[in-house]
Every structure is written in C-alpha cells, then in structure tokens.
Amino acid sequence: MKVLVLGAGVVGATTAYFLARDGHSVTVLDREPRPGMETSFANGAQISACHAKPWAGPGVPKQAFLWMFKPDAPLLFKPWRYDPSLWSWGLKFLRNCTSTREHVNMDRTLRIALYSRAVLKAVRQRTNIQYDQVTSGILHIYRNAESFEEGRTTAAKLQQLGLPQDILSPQECVGVDAALEHAAKTDLVGGLLSPEDESGDAHRFSIEISKLAIEHGATFDFGVTIKKLEAQNGRITRVITDRGEESCDAVVVALGSYSPRLAADLNLFLPIYPAKGYSISVEIENPSAAPTISITDESAFMVFSRLGNKMRVAGTAELAGWDLSINPVRVEPLRRNAASLFPDAASYQNLSPWCGLRPATPDSVPILGATPYENLFLNTGHGTLGWTMACGSGQVIADLIAGRTPEIDLEGLGLDRFSRP
Numbered sequence: 027m028k029v030l031v032l033g034a035g036v037v038g039a040t041t042a043y044f045l046a047r048d049g050h051s052v053t054v055l056d057r058e059p060r061p062g063m064e065t066s067f068a069n070g071a072q073i074s075a076c077h078a079k080p081w082a083g084p085g086v087p088k089q090a091f092l093w094m095f096k097p098d099a100p101l102l103f104k105p106w107r108y109d110p111s112l113w114s115w116g117l118k119f120l121r122n123c124t125s126t127r128e129h130v131n132m133d134r135t136l137r138i139a140l141y142s143r144a145v146l147k148a149v150r151q152r153t154n155i156q157y158d159q160v161t162s163g164i165l166h167i168y169r170n171a172e173s174f175e176e177g178r179t180t181a182a183k184l185q186q187l188g189l190p191q192d193i194l195s196p197q198e199c200v201g202v203d204a205a206l207e208h209a210a211k212t213d214l215v216g217g218l219l220s221p222e223d224e225s226g227d228a229h230r231f232s233i234e235i236s237k238l239a240i241e242h243g244a245t246f247d248f249g250v251t252i253k254k255l256e257a258q259n260g261r262i263t264r265v266i267t268d269r270g271e272e273s274c275d276a277v278v279v280a281l282g283s284y285s286p287r288l289a290a291d292l293n294l295f296l297p298i299y300p301a302k303g304y305s306i307s308v309e310i311e312n313p314s315a316a317p318t319i320s321i322t323d324e325s326a327f328m329v330f331s332r333l334g335n336k337m338r339v340a341g342t343a344e345l346a347g348w349d350l351s352i353n354p355v356r357v358e359p360l361r362r363n364a365a366s367l368f369p370d371a372a373s374y375q376n377l378s379p380w381c382g383l384r385p386a387t388p389d390s391v392p393i394l395g396a397t398p399y400e401n402l403f404l405n406t407g408h409g410t411l412g413w414t415m416a417c418g419s420g421q422v423i424a425d426l427i428a429g430r431t432p433e434i435d436l437e438g439l440g441l442d443r444f445s446r447p
C-alpha cells in the first residue's frame with residue numbers, strides 16, 4: 027500500500043518506521059530540512075507516563091485566572107485576545123475541569139503512555155537505537171508541603187490506574203541523585219520516583235528512527251509544504267504540495283499543532299490549540315553537580331533532563347496562537363530555577379533558548395486513529411506528551427492500516443469523542 031505520512035516530527039517519523047516495517051511503500055512529507063525540527067526539537071526529553079494528569083481539572087480555572095496577569099506564570103492564558111479558535115478550545119477545556127472528567131482523561135492518557143513506553147523499550151532492544159537515553163526513572167521533587175500533598179494525591183490515583191510511584195524523603199531523593207544535595211539543604215520537602223519512566227533526546231530519536239525507516243524502504247521528502255488534501259467518494263485521493271501532488275492509498279496526519287488547518291478543508295474539526303513552551307539547554311561544567319536522572323520540579327512546573335553533557339530545562343505554557351518568537355520574560359524562570367536547584371552545575375551564562383508549540387487538546391488526550399474518510403488516519407494532538415506517546419501511537423496507526431487489532435483499547439482516543447454528546 028502507498029502510505030503518505032504528513033509530518034516528520036517525532037510522531038510522524040516513528041509512525042513511518044512502523045509502517046515501513048510492515049512492508050508498505052511509505053513517503054514522509056515535511057517542510058523542514060530534517061526530522062524533528064519543530065516541536066520535537068528541544069523538548070523536556072521525558073518519557074513520562076507519570077505525567078498523565080491532564081491539564082484540565084478542578085481548581086485549574088481559578089489558578090489560570092490568578093496567573094492571567096503574571097507575565098512569567100507557568101500557564102499564561104489571555105482570553106481577551108481576538109482568537110475564536112482559542113475561545114472554542116477554552117470552552118471545551120472548561121468542560122473537562124471536573125474530577126470525573128479528570129479521572130477519565132487520566133485513564134485514557136495513561137493507557138497510551140504506558141503502552142508507548144513498552145513499545146519504545148521493545149524498539150530499543152530490537153534496534154539498539156541511541157538517543158542519549160537515561161533509563162533509571164523520573165524523580166518528581168516538591169519544594170513546598172502543599173504541592174507534595176497534591177503530588178501524593180495524584181500518585182494514589184495513578185497507582186489505582188496501574189502506575190506505582192515510590193514516596194521519598196529529601197535524603198532519599200539525594201540518594202537517588204546526589205545533585206539534589208543543595209536542594210535538600212534548602213527547601214526540598216520530598217519526592218516521588220517513577221522507576222520505569224525514562225528520558226532521552228526526542229530530536230536525536232526522530233533522526234535515528236527515520237534512518238531505520240529508510241532501511242525498511244521509506245522515503246523522506248524534506249522542504250515540501252503540504253497545502254491541501256483532496257477527497258473523492260469518502261477517500262483521500264491526492265495530497266497537494268508546493269512541489270506538485272502525491273497520490274496515495276492511505277494518509278496519516280502527524281502535523282502537530284498545524285494539523286487542524288489541513289483537516290478543516292475536509293470538514294474535520296480537530297480541537298487542537300498550540301500551547302507554547304520554552305526550554306533552555308545548558309552545557310554542563312561540573313558533571314557531579316548536575317542531575318543524572320530526569321527530574322520534574324512539581325513546585326515550579328519544570329523538568330530537567332540530562333542529555334550527554336547538556337542539561338535541558340523545560341516548562342511553561344502560553345496559549346497565544348502560533349507565534350514562535352522567544353520572550354526573555356518566559357525564559358528567565360527556567361534559568362533562575364535551574365541555577366537555584368543546581369547552582370554548581372553550570373555558569374548559566376551561555377544558554378540555548380528554544381520554544382515549541384505543543385499540540386494541545388482540551389482533555390490532554392491525543393487524537394488517534396480513523397476518520398470519516400476511510401483511508402485517512404490521525405496521529406496528532408499529543409500535547410505535553412508527544413515524545414512519551416510517539417512509539418505507541420505509531421504502532422497503533424500501523425496496526426489499523428494493516429487491518430490488525432491494536433494491542434490497546436482505543437476507546438476515548440479518537441476524534442469521535444468530540445462529536446458525542
């Protein structure tokens with residue numbers, strides 16, 4: 027079968043690998059010169075099933091309102107901007123801010139995240155793919171009693187859904203990562219360890235998995251802008267690009283935050299809005315003072331990952347359209363917090379700031395699988411967890427295209443959940 031994969035971010039590149047392994051004739055189209063150059067470029071690097079708590083939940087509207095006027099707030103939402111797509115997304119988000127919806131959404135996210143983590147491990151074993159991976163878990167740290175209490179409540183919910191975490195004292199946190207010695211002497215109140223979670227460079231993985239896809243016969247066409255999908259009798263017949271047109275038997279949309287634009291021409295309305303986030307990458311000068319395990323600072327809503335001799339610090343979310351300019355006010359909290367937690371790891375003078383647009387859905391669950399067009403499949407809307415969910419999502423799409431039953435239940439993961447009452 028001739029399958030076109032639209033987008034070579036971590037999601038599209040991984041999907042291409044699974045499809046090519048199945049023996050399809052796979053072509054990946056992307057406007058960038060290499061795989062993983064947009065949102066998959068410098069993210070927080072975590073494979074974090076433990077991060078399955080959705081953004082929408084009880085108490086979030088009040089918190090978001092209080093943050094609205096704080097330019098460096100972890101979540102910045104400006105509803106007064108003229109942006110009907112944001113308002114429509116925001117209303118759907120508000121509907122998900124109940125404890126019942128939070129539980130349902132966490133269950134769905136965890137289902138695909140846990141599966142994806144297992145598929146990634148299998149890919150690693152089969153191929154020996156290298157991407158600065160660290161497989162010793164993710165440590166969540168808490169720097170005030172209130173957030174630690176909230177963390178333990180979430181941990182109890184995750185445990186019920188099949189993800190156990192270990193509760194640690196400040197000294198036990200130092201036992202897991204000696205770089206926390208300084209924090210333990212200042213404000214660290216405790217930690218939660220997710221021993222099976224991991225970290226690694228999503229950009230490097232995108233490049234390496236693309237090479238493996240090419241070994242299985244896939245073709246990557248870079249520097250191509252996709253303009254339109256054409257349909258006839260309920261099937262996609264052609265993809266129109268700035269270089270001409272491509273015929274196809276099946277199409278996978280993996281365009282991250284840009285997926286809704288193309289889908290809208292087909293009367294498919296994908297509730298995906300870009301949630302802009304920032305990272306800094308810092309050259310480590312004193313390796314023993316830098317974290318070796320990936321750490322989430324739950325009190326500051328930031329993640330730290332070790333990628334070889336670099337430390338990646340990522341976080342913050344801003345709902346402000348598709349703008350990719352770097353705002354120093356949003357970068358500074360990342361630098362400040364890294365310097366306060368790991369003061370001797372680096373001088374924090376030469377930072378590489380970056381921003382990307384998380385393709386966020388209002389319920390924090392990706393949009394996976396079939397559409398009303400019989401040969402069009404969606405693999406998008408992965409929000410904060412696209413790297414975590416890339417392998418499982420790619421395998422699911424390959425299973426659907428091959429006519430196999432996916433290994434996980436797809437209930438609540440598809441586009442149809444937004445059309446139900």
Ligand SMILES: Cc1cc2nc3c(=O)[nH]c(=O)nc-3n(C[C@H](O)[C@H](O)[C@H](O)COP(=O)(O)OP(=O)(O)OC[C@H]3O[C@@H](n4cnc5c(N)ncnc54)[C@H](O)[C@@H]3O)c2cc1C
Pocket residue numbers: 032033034035036037038055056057058061062063064065066067068069070071072073074250251252253280281282283284301302303304305329340341381382383384385405406407408409410411412413414415
């Ligand atoms: C600050 C930050 C931290 C994050 N941390 C983590 C983390 O720790 N763990 C985690 O799991 N996730 C994390 N994420 C989320 C994760 O990075 C995303 O969910 C993931 O990268 C989405 O991958 P994607 O392939 O869907 O999208 P993208 O990587 O954006 O890929 C989409 C591709 O489509 C192409 N494209 C779009 N439109 C067109 C067009 N018209 N024509 C041609 N090509 C087109 C783009 O060039 C791009 O290559 C983070 C995100 C941010 C911003």
